[in-house]
Amino acid sequence: MILKPLYRFASPQNFYHLSVLLTPWFAWATVLLMLIGLYGGLVFAPADYQQGDSFRIIYIHVPSAWMSLFIYVLMAVFGGIGLIWHVKIADVLAKSCAPLGLSFTFLALATGSIWGKPMWGTWWVWDARLTSELILLFLYLGYMALQSAFDDRRVAARAGAILALVGMVNIPIIHYSVEWWSTLHQGPTVSKFDAPSIHINMLIPLLIMALAFKTYFASVLLLRARTEILEYECNSNWVRELLNESD
Amino acid sequence: MSFQEFLHMGGYGSYVWASYGLCAVVLIFNVVESLSRQRKVFRELNKRIRRLESNK
Amino acid sequence: MHTHWHAFTVIFSRDIILVSRCRAELVNPLVFFVVVIALFPFAFGSDAELLKRITAGMIWITALLASTLSLEGIFRSDYEDGSTEQMVLSGYPLTLLVAAKVSAHWCLTGLPLIIIAMLTGFILSLPTQALQALFLTLLLGTPVLSLIGAIAVALTVGLRSGGMLLSLLILPLYMPILIFSMLAVENASAGLPIDAELYFLAGMLVLSITLGPIATAASLRIRLS
Numbered sequence: 094m095i096l097k098p099l100y101r102f103a104s105p106q107n108f109y110h111l112s113v114l115l116t117p118w119f120a121w122a123t124v125l126l127m128l129i130g131l132y133g134g135l136v137f138a139p140a141d142y143q144q145g146d147s148f149r150i151i152y153i154h155v156p157s158a159w160m161s162l163f164i165y166v167l168m169a170v171f172g173g174i175g176l177i178w179h180v181k182i183a184d185v186l187a188k189s190c191a192p193l194g195l196s197f198t199f200l201a202l203a204t205g206s207i208w209g210k211p212m213w214g215t216w217w218v219w220d221a222r223l224t225s226e227l228i229l230l231f232l233y234l235g236y237m238a239l240q241s242a243f244d245d246r247r248v249a250a251r252a253g254a255i256l257a258l259v260g261m262v263n264i265p266i267i268h269y270s271v272e273w274w275s276t277l278h279q280g281p282t283v284s285k286f287d288a289p290s291i292h293i294n295m296l297i298p299l300l301i302m303a304l305a306f307k308t309y310f311a312s313v314l315l316l317r318a319r320t321e322i323l324e325y326e327c328n329s330n331w332v333r334e335l336l337n338e339s340d
Numbered sequence: 341m342s343f344q345e346f347l348h349m350g351g352y353g354s355y356v357w358a359s360y361g362l363c364a365v366v367l368i369f370n371v372v373e374s375l376s377r378q379r380k381v382f383r384e385l386n387k388r389i390r391r392l393e394s395n396k
Numbered sequence: 397m398h399t400h401w402h403a404f405t406v407i408f409s410r411d412i413i414l415v416s417r418c419r420a421e422l423v424n425p426l427v428f429f430v431v432v433i434a435l436f437p438f439a440f441g442s443d444a445e446l447l448k449r450i451t452a453g454m455i456w457i458t459a460l461l462a463s464t465l466s467l468e469g470i471f472r473s474d475y476e477d478g479s480t481e482q483m484v485l486s487g488y489p490l491t492l493l494v495a496a497k498v499s500a501h502w503c504l505t506g507l508p509l510i511i512i513a514m515l516t517g518f519i520l521s522l523p524t525q526a527l528q529a530l531f532l533t534l535l536l537g538t539p540v541l542s543l544i545g546a547i548a549v550a551l552t553v554g555l556r557s558g559g560m561l562l563s564l565l566i567l568p569l570y571m572p573i574l575i576f577s578m579l580a581v582e583n584a585s586a587g588l589p590i591d592a593e594l595y596f597l598a599g600m601l602v603l604s605i606t607l608g609p610i611a612t613a614a615s616l617r618i619r620l621s
Contacts, residue, residue: 140350147352150359157363192373196366204359211355224575231568238564242557251618252551256565259547259611262603266572313370320378327385336386 105322106331108182112315119312126305133298141295148295150208156303157201160310161229162264164194168236169261172254182318184250185325187257188240189317193310195233202226221270225263232260246325403488404496411500425466425505426512432458433516451520452530452581455513456537456574463538464566466505467545470497471553471616480616490613498546498609506538529584533577536597543608544569550615573600 134152141148168190175183205223206216217223236253243249291299326332349356415421436454440446447454474480483493513534517527548565555561580593 135346145352146350147355149349149356153359153363193370196370200363200366203362207355207359207362211352224571228568228571231564235561235565235568238557238561239551242552242555242561248618248621251621252615255547255551255611255615255618259544259569263568263572309367313374316374316378320374320381323381323385327388332385333389336382336389339382 103180103182105182105185105326105329109319109322109331109335112319116312116315116319119308119315123305123308123312126301126308130298130302130305133301138295138298139292144212147208147211150204151295152298152302154201154204154208155299156306157197157204158226159303160306161194161198161201161226162267163307164190164197164310165229165232165257166261166264168194169254169257172250172257176251176254176258181325182322184247184254185318185321186314187253188250189314189321191233191237191240192317193313195230195237197306197310198226198230198233202230222267225267225270228263229267232256232263236260400488400492403486404492407483407493407496408500411497412504415500415504421466421469422504422508425462426508428465429458429462429509429512430516432461448521451517451522452526452585453578455517455530456533456577456581459509459513459534459538460541460570460574462509463505463541464545464563464570467501467542467549467566468559468562470501470546470549475553475619481620484617484620490616491609494546494550494612494616495609498542498612501546502539502542506542510534510538523585525584525587526581529581529590532590532594533580533597536594536601537573537577540573540597540600540604541570543604543612546612547608547615550612550619553616553619573597576600 130152134149138149140146168187171183171187171190174180175187202223205226209218210216236256239256240249240253243252323332323335347353347357433454436450437447440450471480474483484490486493510531514527514531517530522530545566548562548569552558552562552565576593576596580590580597583590583593
């Protein structure tokens with residue numbers, strides 16, 4: 094009952110048209126949220142009494158880190174769906190996630206490093222969270238390398254799915270690393286159930302930026318997946334018609 | 341807060357703006373790359389279709 | 397149709413016999429281990445104090461690399477001559493047969509590596525507590541290396557990019573093992589209890605024993621399709 098409309102959108106052709114429809118909405122939402130979030134983070138939020146204005150890096154660093162984890166889980170889930178139920182669109186979505194996940198992981202590590210220099214006095218430290226986030230970077234790279242090593246797309250997608258699922262072990266390690274080990278990195282401040290230990294004026298831009306990153310991810314993902322599905326289905330009639338129309 | 345103070349960021353200006361700049365570069369790069377990839381695929385597929393039609 | 401246990405022992409003994417025929421396959425990882433260990437003093441300019449501090453790490457990393465290199469061939473010859481397809485079609489659970497191959501690999505590579513590693517640690521005068529911790533972490537860790545590594549090997553068997561891609565996939569998965577082993581050795585040298593690290597390694601071992609062969613079998617099936 095609920096699944097019926099979902100089945101319809103699992104068809105590559107319907108997905109393509111859905112993507113064309115939705116991408117502009119997500120793109121504009123991103124622009125709007127980014128502008129609000131940037132104003133909130135750079136101007137509205139008060140300077141931290143300990144870290145001064147350098148704490149504003151948080152508005153890039155934390156959303157990037159959240160995205161790096163979120164995208165990996167999504168990639169593994171899509172891969173799993175493609176693996177178990179042989180849904181082409183799931184394979185395509187998983188593959189399209191990877192470069193974005195890589196970008197956000199890199200951004201999280203880089204901004205974290207830049208933030209760490211004035212705060213901790215060093216560009217890098219081998220503590221639990223940083224090291225496990227670095228492992229995540231390598232997992233994304235390995236995933237992309239594995240997919241490009243195969244000529245057959247379907248084999249590539251399935252191999253990637255297995256790798257992504259095996260690498261899922263790393264996600265809880267990253268997330269709970271600051272709780273399990275006493276590390277240099279700050280402990281969790283934003284939890285699902287407790288009142289956050291951060292000032293509300295600082296929290297709101299953070300959440301807005303997080304949302305902005307999500308809409309950004311959605312728009313770029315839909316764009317990449319759209320392109321990928323065209324290549325996948327290049328022999329079918331609907332692709333031909335589409336290309337003839339656009340000529 | 342003046343614009344000068346805004347840029348200065350309490351002494352941490354270079355770190356803050358490096359981070360935000362890096363973010364802008366990464367996000368824009370992804371968009372540009374995805375769009376150029378789409379254009380490339382359209383071009384290749386069109387070429388392919390033209391080739392197949394001419395072979396008929 | 398024979399029992400599952402019989403199938404396991406047949407594949408296990410087959411692998412052991414195949415490797416014993418080619419002694420080089422058996423000895424190469426061990427020679428590699430010793431040679432790489434010997435490289436470190438050259439790199440660090442025989443600074444005795446420094447070398448003493450990094451001995452345990454040197455040993456673990458070199459054991460890890462030797463294990464990875466020898467793991468690469470675990471499925472190759474079977475894939476190339478069609479034995480893998482025979483195993484898939486045999487009617488016995490592929491997971492079981494894969495588990496047999498991985499066990500054979502560990503017995504042939506992991507166990508000798510542990511012995512050589514302990515000897516090396518002893519010769520390089522590692523303190524007793526560190527030696528004990530090293531032994532326990534290697535004992536728990538090397539099977540995990542074989543089991544998890546087998547997944548990556550199954551995914552990349554027969555590919556052109558082979559070894560490099562394999563290392564790129566395997567090493568990030570190995571990092572937690574290395575981290576916890578070195579943590580254990582460090583704590584043991586400082587006289588602290590290492591129960592937590594050993595429990596974690598044991599947990600990883602149980603996880604990889606139960607799920608590793610399943611993932612490896614799935615990977616082989618994907619490659620054969």
